[in-house]
Amino acid sequence: MAKEKNVYLCSECGGSAPRWMGQCPQCKAWNTLEETVAEPSGGARHRFQALAKTQPVATLSAIEATEVERLPTGVDELDRVLGGGLVAGGVVLIGGDPGIGKSTLLLQALDSLARQAKALYVTGEESGAQVALRARRLGLGASAVRVLAEIQLEKIQAAIEAEQPTVCVVDSIQTLYSEQLTSAPGSVAQVRECAAQLTRLAKAGGTTIVLVGHVTKEGAIAGPRVLEHIVDTVLYFEGDTHSSFRLVRAIKNRFGAVNEIGVFAMTERGLKGVANPSAIFLSTHGQPVPGSCVLVTLEGTRPLLVEVQALVDSGGPSPRRLSVGLERDRLAMLLAVLHRHAGVSCMDQDVFVNAVGGVRITEPAADLAVLLAIQGSLRGRPLPRGFVAFGEVGLAGEIRPAPRGQERLKEAAKLGFSVAVVPAANAPKKPIEGLTIHAVERVEQAVDLVRDL
Secondary structure (H helix, E strand, O other): OOOOOOOEHHHHHHHHOOOOOOOOOOOOOEEEEEEEEOOOOOHHHHOOOOOOOOOOOOHHOOOOOOOOEOOOOOHHHHHHHHHHOOOOOOOOEEEEOOOOOOHHHHHHHHHHHHOOOOOEEEEEEOHHHHHHHHHOOOOOOOOOOEEEEEOOOHHHHHHHHHHHOOEEEEEOOHHHHHHOOOOOOOOHHHHHHHHHHHHHHHHHHHHEEEEEEEEOOOOOOOOOHHHHOOOEEEEEHHHHOOEEEEEEEEEEEOOOOOOOOOEEEEOOOOEEEEHHHHHHOOHHHOOOOOOOOEEEEEEOOOOEEEEEEEEEOOOOOOOOOEEEOOOHHHHHHHHHHHHHHOOOOOOOEEEEEEHHHHOOOOOHHHHHHHEEEEEHHHOOOOOOOOOOEEEEEEEEEEEEOOOOOOHHHHHHHHHOOOEEEEEEEOOOOOOOOOOOOEEOOHHHHHHHHHHHO
8 A cells, every 4th residue: 555645734824835844835824734644636626616606707787786685593693793694605604712602602593593494503522412401401492403413524415415404503613524535623624625515515505504613722713714714704702701791703794794793691591692782891880980981982883882991000110011901002102192292101100901891992992091091090080970982092192083983972872971072073063962072182182171070
């Protein structure tokens, strides 16, 4: 027998090398090459088939295009992230830390879908009895969901073709293997091949397929990045497993908006959608406290109110700058702006900034709220009750507008806030009932204003 030839595949880009090297020759990533058995040239011929049917060349304006029909999952927060529901023939990839609730949420959604369509749950990590026990714990004992415990790709494809389900969940893609390949389940080649074959099956038969993906220690979905390019939608579970709240964020969506989030609370009966997510990101202080400022941030199309807390304390010759939920480098920049343009110095102070509730804030519109929280903690003076702020701060001390400022202000007024400090460009032309709005153009104006409130 001929000796099997080994190759090394990159776990980041999927590129191959004939021998191990410290750096991938394609994507230049370090220590990402993994040994696997080279596939025969004849067996890999089917791998390069197109995922979609070939169509003739046509003029863009002459192509008929209609809005895709949505199938609601029955879970409102999940439908929001998906853009309204599942699309026939679409492929969704959902990733998250172990135990965060991926399988729980998908089982709940399948149970709701099974009442109006045929649903299949393919489990490669659990037996059918384990899935049934979990369903009973969630109160889904009478569920009509079909279950298949299998990890061989060819058998799963045959089951999908025989059952013809409307929706199929595969939990998880890292446990599957194809007979066409000799590498072990979870390897780069197997993950890529199984995902491509399931995607091709979904496009050809119109079945919506949801793939569950493991994540690496860095938080990315395990396997090459090509896995995220193949699918139509990529969702990530966020949140601490020790907290009862979970966020589901859309990173990629060919049928809807990206960066949408769904907020869930983990209960004894599974994940329940949170109708008013701003409530979980706001602390319940009896009286206003120094170092606290409420920010109106934007997650996708949803305005959220998040409390930003700052603690300024004497730090000695080597002060620390720590932030949780916010970028640390941006915090250092904001402290420099606060000193240069507003005359507030923290050079000998420890500065700690935290976003309440475990939410991660990435948009620059949080700058103004962070500065006002730091200034309040340093002076020991709390902001007035019902105070909100948002706006981006530039290095020259100017306060730049934030997108969709009107919606942010209306959300704050709806939740009972009465005073807002916003960029001058975001000042509404018509007054908002119950909300006093102060428009500012520079950092020093905002600092002087809150001193007088």
